[in-house]
Amino acid sequence: MKHIRSHVLVCGGTGCASSGSKKVMDVLREELEQKGLAPEVKLVETGCHGFCEMGPIMIIYPEGTFYCRVQPEDVAEIVDVHIYKGRIVNRLLYREPISHERIPNFEHMQFYKKQMRRILKNCGHINPEVIEEYIAAGGYAALGKALTEMNREQVVDEVKKSGLRGRGGAGFPTGLKWEFAKNAPGNQKYVVCNADEGDPGAFMDRSVLEGDPHRVLEGMAVCGYAMGASEGYIYCRAEYPLAIKRLNIAIKQAMDMGLLGDKIFGTDFSFHIKVKEGAGAFVCGEETALLASIEGKRGMPRPRPPFPAVSGLWGKPTNINNVETFANVPDIIVDGAAVYAAVGTEKSKGTKVFALTGKINNTGLAEVPMGISMREIIYEIGGGIPDNKKFKAVQIGGPSGGCLPEELLDLKIDYESLTAAGAMMGSGGLVVMDETTCMVDVARFFLNFTKSESCGKCTPCREGTKRMLEILTRITEGEGRDGDIELLESMAKTIKAASLCGLGQTAPNPVLSTLRYFRHEYEAHIKDKKCPAGACSKLSGYLITELCKGCGLCKKVCPVEAISGEIKGQHVIDQVKCIKCGACMAKCPFKAIIKG
Amino acid sequence: METKETQGCCCGGNKDRFAKVDEILAHYKGVKGALIPVLQEAQNAYGFLPKDIISRIAQTLKIPVSQVYGVVTFYSQFHLNPRGRNIIRVCQGTACHVRGAKAVLKALEDELRIAPGQTTTDERFTLETVACLGACGLAPVLMINDDTHGRLTPETVCKLLDRYQ
Numbered sequence: 001m002k003h004i005r006s007h008v009l010v011c012g013g014t015g016c017a018s019s020g021s022k023k024v025m026d027v028l029r030e031e032l033e034q035k036g037l038a039p040e041v042k043l044v045e046t047g048c049h050g051f052c053e054m055g056p057i058m059i060i061y062p063e064g065t066f067y068c069r070v071q072p073e074d075v076a077e078i079v080d081v082h083i084y085k086g087r088i089v090n091r092l093l094y095r096e097p098i099s100h101e102r103i104p105n106f107e108h109m110q111f112y113k114k115q116m117r118r119i120l121k122n123c124g125h126i127n128p129e130v131i132e133e134y135i136a137a138g139g140y141a142a143l144g145k146a147l148t149e150m151n152r153e154q155v156v157d158e159v160k161k162s163g164l165r166g167r168g169g170a171g172f173p174t175g176l177k178w179e180f181a182k183n184a185p186g187n188q189k190y191v192v193c194n195a196d197e198g199d200p201g202a203f204m205d206r207s208v209l210e211g212d213p214h215r216v217l218e219g220m221a222v223c224g225y226a227m228g229a230s231e232g233y234i235y236c237r238a239e240y241p242l243a244i245k246r247l248n249i250a251i252k253q254a255m256d257m258g259l260l261g262d263k264i265f266g267t268d269f270s271f272h273i274k275v276k277e278g279a280g281a282f283v284c285g286e287e288t289a290l291l292a293s294i295e296g297k298r299g300m301p302r303p304r305p306p307f308p309a310v311s312g313l314w315g316k317p318t319n320i321n322n323v324e325t326f327a328n329v330p331d332i333i334v335d336g337a338a339v340y341a342a343v344g345t346e347k348s349k350g351t352k353v354f355a356l357t358g359k360i361n362n363t364g365l366a367e368v369p370m371g372i373s374m375r376e377i378i379y380e381i382g383g384g385i386p387d388n389k390k391f392k393a394v395q396i397g398g399p400s401g402g403c404l405p406e407e408l409l410d411l412k413i414d415y416e417s418l419t420a421a422g423a424m425m426g427s428g429g430l431v432v433m434d435e436t437t438c439m440v441d442v443a444r445f446f447l448n449f450t451k452s453e454s455c456g457k458c459t460p461c462r463e464g465t466k467r468m469l470e471i472l473t474r475i476t477e478g479e480g481r482d483g484d485i486e487l488l489e490s491m492a493k494t495i496k497a498a499s500l501c502g503l504g505q506t507a508p509n510p511v512l513s514t515l516r517y518f519r520h521e522y523e524a525h526i527k528d529k530k531c532p533a534g535a536c537s538k539l540s541g542y543l544i545t546e547l548c549k550g551c552g553l554c555k556k557v558c559p560v561e562a563i564s565g566e567i568k569g570q571h572v573i574d575q576v577k578c579i580k581c582g583a584c585m586a587k588c589p590f591k592a593i594i595k596g
Numbered sequence: 597m598e599t600k601e602t603q604g605c606c607c608g609g610n611k612d613r614f615a616k617v618d619e620i621l622a623h624y625k626g627v628k629g630a631l632i633p634v635l636q637e638a639q640n641a642y643g644f645l646p647k648d649i650i651s652r653i654a655q656t657l658k659i660p661v662s663q664v665y666g667v668v669t670f671y672s673q674f675h676l677n678p679r680g681r682n683i684i685r686v687c688q689g690t691a692c693h694v695r696g697a698k699a700v701l702k703a704l705e706d707e708l709r710i711a712p713g714q715t716t717t718d719e720r721f722t723l724e725t726v727a728c729l730g731a732c733g734l735a736p737v738l739m740i741n742d743d744t745h746g747r748l749t750p751e752t753v754c755k756l757l758d759r760y761q
Contacts, residue, residue: 015731018744018745052733200688200691200727200728201690239729276632277636279674280671282727296632298670299671314628355732357733358691363732363733363735395690429732442694445690
């Protein structure tokens with residue numbers, strides 16, 4: 001038997017690939033060949049580890065050594081020192097942002113230690129393009145169990161008992177949704193997987209699809225069995241070419257093995273899955289719009305009822321769940337609802353994957369039990385805020401969510417607590433903001449997003465978001481007036497109440513939550529014509545402090561000759577002439593120019 | 597095939613022009629909800645969606661041209677005008693926004709002297725913005741064609757352009 005003494009796992013997810021992991025793989029393959037090590041060292045291209053910031057990532061087993069930001073020129077040293085001599089290449093190890101300690105094993109890294117990886121457990125550990133690796137990790141056991149040992153009612157019951165709720169945003173109980181679709185009359189039914197992950201700041205679905213596509217297919221097949229559907233669609237956004245490629249590979253492999261297709265496991269159950277590529281419309285994440293898009297129409301939502309469970313794709317009963325929701329299903333079936341539900345809070349069970357981004361040391365994916373506090377995620381897993389800056393807010397739930405202030409850092413996260421705080425779970429994007437982020441500008445940013453993505457069907461959303469954006473833009477430009485805040489509040493209320501779909505109903509949330517917790521920033525913009533964060537360029541100027549050595553570089557670089565001063569003397573900026581381009585601040589070698 | 601080339605009449609030319617879209621349409625014959633995938637593949641083949649190709653698709657799929665046009669203009673992926681050889685898509689997501697995507701876009705606008713949505717006169721680049729590329733860990737990011745580039749600054753972004761001719 002061939003003896004493999006070492007496994008080298010290189011991440012091939014989108015994050016690491018754009019940092020150059022393909023090249024690292026190629027050089028490594030060559031190097032192993034040259035040294036004659038190829039037969040005893042197995043090279044595996046994995047999916048995403050969820051720690052994209054540190055990419056390209058390489059893990060070497062059996063030790064579990066975690067190397068980060070590996071460049072092609074580091075490969076020779078890794079092969080020579082680690083694989084050949086069995087010593088660790090210290091300089092490539094991850095360094096903890098707070099203790100500055102180098103950590104050799106990824107299991108000991110703060111980023112991973114605090115996590116509970118269920119959905120992501122295979123991501124970064126198996127080759128997503130090889131079905132055998134998924135099966136070896138326990139894959140397709142759930143489908144086998146469901147089909148051969150359980151009837152349809154039992155499957156639905158198990159999912160209901162697990163307490164699983166939709167991971168796409170609103171958190172509707174998944175088992176209940178399955179039951180509606182199961183009980184709906186009709187011979188032809190459909191399972192649809194919503195992989196149109198459009199929330200800016202969220203990328204967990206992408207990582208699951210790229211790193212463990214079979215888990216999603218298996219979840220869909222179990223759902224198909226439970227509700228009596230023989231066809232499934234995955235609606236994936238076109239911006240994720242690698243996810244689409246891997247899904248298609250996975251479907252083909254599962255078909256070849258008889259794990260999808262006709263008469264699965266010799267039963268009467270047949271299930272086929274097709275991938276549909278989105279065409280670039282955020283609103284298609286809304287379920288009725290998504291169905292319209294699969295049918296080849298403009299992706300516009302329609303009023304509900306009838307709900308898709310009764311009349312969905314081509315008028316047939318349809319069950320739509322998000323990628324992460326389906327990825328939860330195999331564990332529920334294999335381990336049972338009780339084991340699954342042992343984790344989480346009273347009303348929110350299991351784990352949730354959060355995408356941690358923005359002004360934070362460790363950006364990446366964090367899968368944590370429901371009920372964990374925001375502080376634990378940001379300071380323990382995320383490693384805190386870089387450059388000794390002060391935490392200001394965390395934006396959760398994308399354009400439908402809200403901004404939570406420091407006072408709420410100890411909030412236990414679940415669906416209910418977040419909604420009560422004026423945010424929402426959404427897809428689980430967490431964007432951390434520090435003292436240099438202006439909250440009015442953030443609200444304006446999200447309104448600009450929802451305004452451009454509004455499909456235009458209903459007036460409150462189409463016109464309302466536009467008017468709110470105009471007011472917010474005016475405020476950030478120093479043209480805010482008395483009464484603007486009240487006007488924003490009243491419009492927000494109307495848009496929430498009167499819009500047709502989730503996009504409009506939640507669009508004002510970013511404004512409402514920033515008004516709730518950061519009203520003083522709005523007031524400073526409107527009354528004092530100041531941006532406390534120094535982010536709104538029309539409301540903040542550049543100042544030269546006493547650190548100025550009089551080198552004259554800023555004077556030279558200023559495009560409008562607004563800076564004056566003698567060589568070796570203090571320079572000053574003429575605020576009237578200054579166009580606030582920031583060129584002087586970028587050029588100053590002594591960091592003497594500040595924004596304020 | 598030979599006769600077609602030697603003839604060179606308008607009808608022969610048209611046949612050639614429609615050959616690609618006809619092949620795509622034949623592939624999707626009888627498939628439900630085929631319009632969007634047909635448009636996607638046609639755009640890949642022609643670079644954008646010219647008027648006559650849209651009419652051809654509408655005719656074959658027996659859908660009114662107005663409806664096809666409605667779908668084309670609804671989705672940001674479809675284009676009615678020719679585009680550059682290289683497509684730059686600058687991410688405007690939240691994580692990129694707080695990490696300075698504005699400055700990156702500004703640098704590209706200045707370097708290429710075009711605004712988002714426009715194409716350079718030599719048709720080398722089309723500049724676009726995109727809501728989120730889902731590579732937030734590397735913010736700010738952009739995509740040039742199918743390559744994702746991350747951790748950008750206004751200085752590094754302009755250097756990237758040399759690689760794409």
